[in-house]
Amino acid sequence: MRLLVVEDEPTLAEQLGEALAEAGYAVDVSGDGEDAAYRGATEPYDAIVLDLGLPRLDGLSVLRRWRTELIDVPVLVLTARGEWHEKVDGMDAGADDYLAKPFRMEELLARLRALIRRASGSASAVLERGGVxxxxxxxxxxxxxxxxRLTGHEYRVLSYLMHHAGEIVSRSELIDHIYAQDFDRDSNTIEVFIRRLRSKLGGEVIVTERGFGYRFAVHEAVAGNNGEGDD
Incomplete structure (x- = not known):
C-alpha cells in the first residue's frame, strides 16, 4: 500500500514518513499544496494524509481540486485542535476523516487502516483470504x-493483493502501489516477490492470469515454508 503525506512542518513530516514506513507502507512526502495537488492527481495512492495549513495552496483547496477531478482516494485531514470549523469545512470538501493536532501516531495509523479497509470493502483489521x-x-x-516471515516488499505485494482478493491486478498496478515515487523501480522484481510469496504461503494462493496480471485466490491454501527472503 502506498500513501502520500502532505505536511509542511519538516519534523512532523519526517516523523509521519518514518512511522508509516515502519508500519509497512510505501510513503511519498509533499511539503506544499501545489506539489500535493499534482501528485494526488497523477499518482495512484491508497490513502492521503493532508494538513490544511500549506504554502502555495491551502489544504482545503487541494482537497476540493481532487474531488472536482473525481479523485476518490481516501483522505485523512489534519486540523488544529479546537478548530471545529476546519473539521466541518474539511468534511464538506470531501475528507473521509480528520485528526486534530497534536495526535498519537497509533491513532493516525488506526484511522488510515480503517480508511483503506473501507475503500476495499473490508470490515475487519484482520484479512483472512484463502487460508492466509x-x-x-x-x-x-x-x-x-x-x-x-515476509520482507517489506513481499508484505506490500501481499497486502495489496489481499485487499483486492479475487480481482486481477496487473504488474504495473502492483509497481505503482508498493514503491514510493523516488524508488528505483524494476518490474522484473514483481515476479521475484510473487515467487517468494508462493513458496511461503502455498503455490495456489496467487494465480497468474497470463497477459493480465495476478489474482489472490480465495480457496484454501497449501501451507508453504516460512523462510526469509531479501528485501
Whole structure:
C-alpha cells in the first residue's frame, strides 16, 4: 500500500514518513499544496494524509481540486485542535476523516487502516483470504495459524493483493502501489516477490492470469515454508 503525506512542518513530516514506513507502507512526502495537488492527481495512492495549513495552496483547496477531478482516494485531514470549523469545512470538501493536532501516531495509523479497509470493502483489521491471515495492525502474516516471515516488499505485494482478493491486478498496478515515487523501480522484481510469496504461503494462493496480471485466490491454501527472503 502506498500513501502520500502532505505536511509542511519538516519534523512532523519526517516523523509521519518514518512511522508509516515502519508500519509497512510505501510513503511519498509533499511539503506544499501545489506539489500535493499534482501528485494526488497523477499518482495512484491508497490513502492521503493532508494538513490544511500549506504554502502555495491551502489544504482545503487541494482537497476540493481532487474531488472536482473525481479523485476518490481516501483522505485523512489534519486540523488544529479546537478548530471545529476546519473539521466541518474539511468534511464538506470531501475528507473521509480528520485528526486534530497534536495526535498519537497509533491513532493516525488506526484511522488510515480503517480508511483503506473501507475503500476495499473490508470490515475487519484482520484479512483472512484463502487460508492466509494478514493482521493490518501488526503487519503479521500467518498460514493455518503458523507465522510467516515476509520482507517489506513481499508484505506490500501481499497486502495489496489481499485487499483486492479475487480481482486481477496487473504488474504495473502492483509497481505503482508498493514503491514510493523516488524508488528505483524494476518490474522484473514483481515476479521475484510473487515467487517468494508462493513458496511461503502455498503455490495456489496467487494465480497468474497470463497477459493480465495476478489474482489472490480465495480457496484454501497449501501451507508453504516460512523462510526469509531479501528485501
Amino acid at each position: 491471515t494478514l493482521d493490518t495492525r501488526t503487519a503479521r502474516v500467518s498460514v493455518a495459524d503458523r507465522p510467516v
